[in-house]
Amino acid sequence: MTATQLVGDDTAPTPTEPTAADVIPAPGDGSPSEATPKPALKRRRLGWPARIAGGVCVTFLLAALLAPLIAPYDPLADDRSNRLQPFFSGGHLLGTDGQGRDVLSRVIWGARPSILTGLIPVFVAGIIGTLLGLVAGLGSHRLNTVIMRTLDVFYAFPAVLLAIAIAAALGSGTSNAIIALSVILIPPIARLAESEVARIRSAAFMEAARVSGAGWWSIALRHVLPNAAPAIVVYCTALVGLSIVYAAGLGFLGLGVAPPTAEWGLMVNDLRQFTFSSPGISLVPAVVILIASVAFNVFGDGLRDLLDVKGDGR
Amino acid sequence: MTTLTTTSDADTDASPDSSPTDGDNTTTLRLRDLHTTFSSRGLTVHAVRGVDLDLHPGEITVLLGESGSGKSVTAKSIMRLYGANASFAGTVVLDGRGDLLAAGPKEMLSVRGPEIALIPQDPSAALDPLRRIGAQIVEVLRQHKAVPSRAAAKARALELLGQVGIPDPARVYRSFPHELSGGMRQRAVIAIAVSCDPRVLIADEPTTALDVTVQAQILALFRSLIDRMGSAVLLVTHDVGVAEEVGDRIGVMYAGRIVEYGPAAEVLGDPRHPYTRALLDSIPTPGVERGQLRSITGQPPVSGELPPGCAFAPRCPEAHDRCRAADPVLVDLPGRRLAACHLLTDDPDDTDTDTDTDSTAGPDSTAGPDSTGGPDSTATETSVETPAPAGEESAA
Amino acid sequence: MIRFLLRRLGLAVPTLLGVSLVIFVTIRIVPGDPVASLLGPTGSPEARVELTHKLGLDQPIPVQYVTWLGRVGQGDLGRSIAKQTDALPYVWEAFRNTITLSLFAAAVAIVGGIALGVIAATRRGKVASAISSGVSLFAVSAPQYSVGLILIVYLAAGRGWFPTGGMRNTTGADAGTVADLIRHLWLPGLSAALVPLGIIARMVRSSMLDALSADFVEALRSRGLPEWKIRWHAFHNTLPSVLTIAGLQVGYLLGGVIFVEVVFSWPGLGLVVFQSISQRDLPVIQAGVLVSALAFVVINLIVDTLHGLLDPRIRR
Ligand SMILES: Nc1ncnc2c1ncn2[C@@H]1O[C@H](COP(=O)(O)OP(=O)(O)OP(=O)(O)O)[C@@H](O)[C@H]1O
Ligand code: SF4
Ligand SMILES: [Mg+2]
Secondary structure (H helix, E strand, C coil): CCCCCCCCHHHCCCCCCCCCCCCCCCCCCCCCCCCCCCCCCCCCCCCHHHHHHHHHHHHHHHHHHCHHHHCCCCCCCCCHHHCCCCCCECCECCCECCCCCEHHHHHHHHHHHHHHHHHHHHHHHHHHHHHHHHHHHHCCHHHHHHHHHHHHHHCCCCHHHHHHHHHHHHCCCHHHHHHHHHHHHHHHHHHHHHHHHHHHHCCHHHHHHHHCCCCHHHHHHHHHHHHHHHHHHHHHHHHHHHHHHHHHHHHHCCCCCCCCCCCHHHHHHHHHHHCCCCHHHHHHHHHHHHHHHHHHHHHHHHHHHHHHHHHHCC | CCCCCCHHHHHHHHCCCCCCCCCCCCCCEEEEEEEEEEEECCEEEEEEEEEEEEECCCCEEEEECCCCCCHHHHHHHHCCCCCCCEEEEEEEEECCCEEHHHCCHHHHHHHECCCEEEECCCHHHHCCCCCCHHHHHHHHHHHCCCCCCHHHHHHHHHHHHHHCCCCCHHHHHHCCHHHCCHHHHHHHHHHHHHCCCCCEEEEECCCCCCCHHHHHHHHHHHHHHHHHHCCEEEEEECCHHHHHHHCCEEEEEECCEEEEEEEHHHHHHCCCCHHHHHHHHCCCCCCCCCCCCCCCCCCCCCCCCCCCCCCCHHHCCCCCHHHHHCCCCCEEECCCEEECCHHHCCCCCCCCCCCCCCCCCHHHHHHHHHCCCCCCCCCCCCCCCCCCCHHHHHHC | CHHHHHHHHHHHHHHHHHHHHHHHHHHHCCCCCHHHHHHCCCCCHHHHHHHHHHCCCCCCHHHHHHHHHHHHHCCCCCECCCCCCEHHHHHHHHHHHHHHHHHHHHHHHHHHHHHHHHHHHHCCCCHHHHHHHHHHHHHHHCCHHHHHHHHHHHHHHCCCCCCCCCCCCCCCCCCCCHHHHHHHHHHHHHHHHHHHHHHHHHHHHHHHHHHHCCHHHHHHHHCCCCHHHHHHHHHHHHHHHHHHHHHHHHHHHHHHHHHHHHHHCCCCHHHHHHHHHHHCCHHHHHHHHHHHHHHHHHHHHHHHHHHHHHCCCCCC
């Protein structure tokens, strides 16, 4: 009844159609319809894994925000005499890198570009994708076909490859990486938005709105968008972890920020030459990205399950 | 908990009106005080609340009732086709196998199929969509060692397909379910069900998904198969027309209980329970239109929230104070019939009844006061001690 | 079945055109003036005009696209700036190694994903189910480069159990043998397989749960079939949709495998693209993406065909 139908259940991937790009979770992929009949009551609170994950996500965001205050050292200050110090040595909690820079400080400062390059594309793609979905879902049949078939083309690429191609063509740099990631995130979001709009459009109150002579924009903004938004927002949340991984991936390949700026992906590539000499330190940024990715995904999943409930109940 | 020798059983047996049915040769399956409760996530649904029923060889017993009255749950509880969220009480005694509710999982595997078979409601949903019909029949035959070899299984499968009236068994044998019409699919499902010569056949609305002409064919086929095999049949339906056409005996269910029981012709010809009357009145034009039992005023109760007293009281045109105070119990009526309604126990003002009439069985009076009417009150059942069936005479 | 296949092939044509268009766009969005960068600072205005004409850059965009498409159709994907060779043969050579790695990873992902998913679906409410659900969520979230580096540090560099990189030993007793290749495949294969493994596991879990709650399962149970046979029926019914997802994941492996190849110095397309990025060798990158996209379309076709074979209902 309320339109908070989740990213789930009824949009389960159809066998003949390709699902979302790369590992972008297909709408519905994480929320299987259980064997039991629809339960009348479900938990309304986040489970403990999701809550812990949420805490970790907040920690990362705080670290990014407060980097100047909490980072113990200047992330760019190199000290050749202090190269590759082990963990906990001389005030360097996570040791130092090949140029003697404090790894912990670089991780903290690195959270800024890393998380931003992950978050912004989700925002951008969320807005553009929702708009496309609205237009496709409320527009004429032909408009719908044109938009949706165009988006389908993007499903013919492995998403990462497309992002690399675009970022490489535009040249290295944070803003180009953001553009590339936005492009590959738009199609799955637009697909979800379109299916949400199609679902809402058939609801009874829409008929009432149309009969009352409301205009296109009024219908789209006052009736459809508020009902479609929760599902889209939750889906976007679930994409943040992935986007961060992709962003770091571009950085890793040299398509993100330029050295010596601290950025996680770049750090992975920079430190991996020391797998033999300082294996612990060489793993730090890789593990940080792993933790961030798991945390954002678990949190996003938990949110999906949670809102699924609200969609079913009244 | 309830065994065959409860007080009520003994009493009813002793009553002169109803012939005892102890002769096991005439009762293939005997349900006593069957309760089925579902609980999931703190919610409890008492779907079947004390059903007694006897199934006799060669006879079709119809369970009739509105949607949600617990017909399917009764039928499937016999085969224990529910998961861990269902709990049972009572006994389901299969002639020669003892209480099925107490049987182990292994034993149930050998009961399902060769002893008790099920024909589910929707034929298309009863078949694995990705397997050919032949393979699905052979699988069951092989499972229960009904045939000595693969080749014999195939021959038997083709034979079965022929027996259920499929014109070209060889083609259907090779077909996938989606390649067949609904009627053909249902015939295939019936072929699977009868493949191991079950002694009890349970059919849960076997014709609802079919159109009227096919329905009639399937019912005729059903009848002839049963006559040949001598199985005892429990047929679940909400279609009075179907009950009329093939039923030997009818049990009318309401809110998880049997409220009226007796020979088909008599129950349908002269209904004694107000609910049965309402059911029959709801058929627009008998014989022409299928009775869909929709036009009884009001809604059936939700199995979680039963009214106190008679569950039918909120919708019953003849409800009176007693109905809301105490739950009526099944009483013997003349003509080998049973019904559960206060109107049938001549007691206008006192809930603490005495046995006034010859038709009131003894245990009712003792059970009556106990029934304060909560959904959990289970103490009020007398057994449906069915009178000597037609089958007995023919068998004897 | 033939008709079904032909229709699928027909549907692939517009997809391919779309793909080519997207790649053409990525060529055109390259910032800066290609003519100026080719000529260098010393180019005269006449030379500029001549080169612009030679490159076809004075033509309208649609004409440029058609011209480019024609060249691509003949296998001409431009010349590598860094290597000074034709891009296609160069990329193709590397791509063969990528196929080897991807197939191995696909096998790991499909086998592991199905096993994990079935456990999660059938041991519901038990510890094994919780663990396998957790593992698949972790797997989905694990970036290939992180996993690769962790595996190198713990299983290769410190221990010497596996080689830290490369595809074959050039020296040693088993140099060049299949056993040697497989030894080199394990770690990169696992790194690349993890994400699709998690996705397949989740997909298997949810469709297995769906299948187990399908009506025919109750019918099978009523026929006295033992639980394992019922699960087998259910599993069989998940295969068409699982295959589709698995096939897509195999396609997407082609993307994720880039990082793995860089981390493990696997001489595949990913490594080539990585090197080309720092050299700004765009024709090679474009050729690489085009080859991958083509492979992806082909995989989808194969998956569709298999789907038709597995599910009699969709074959027409
Ligand atoms: N597996 C189950 N878990 C929980 N409740 C159940 C389950 N199966 C049935 N019920 C409940 O038991 C009650 C009786 O259901 P049942 O299916 O027996 O009705 P029915 O008489 O067969 O009706 P219909 O004509 O619709 O098939 C219903 O209220 C239903 O909600
Ligand atoms: S007991 Fe009362 S309410 Fe129930 S059926 Fe009889 S008359 Fe109606
Ligand atoms: Mg039913």
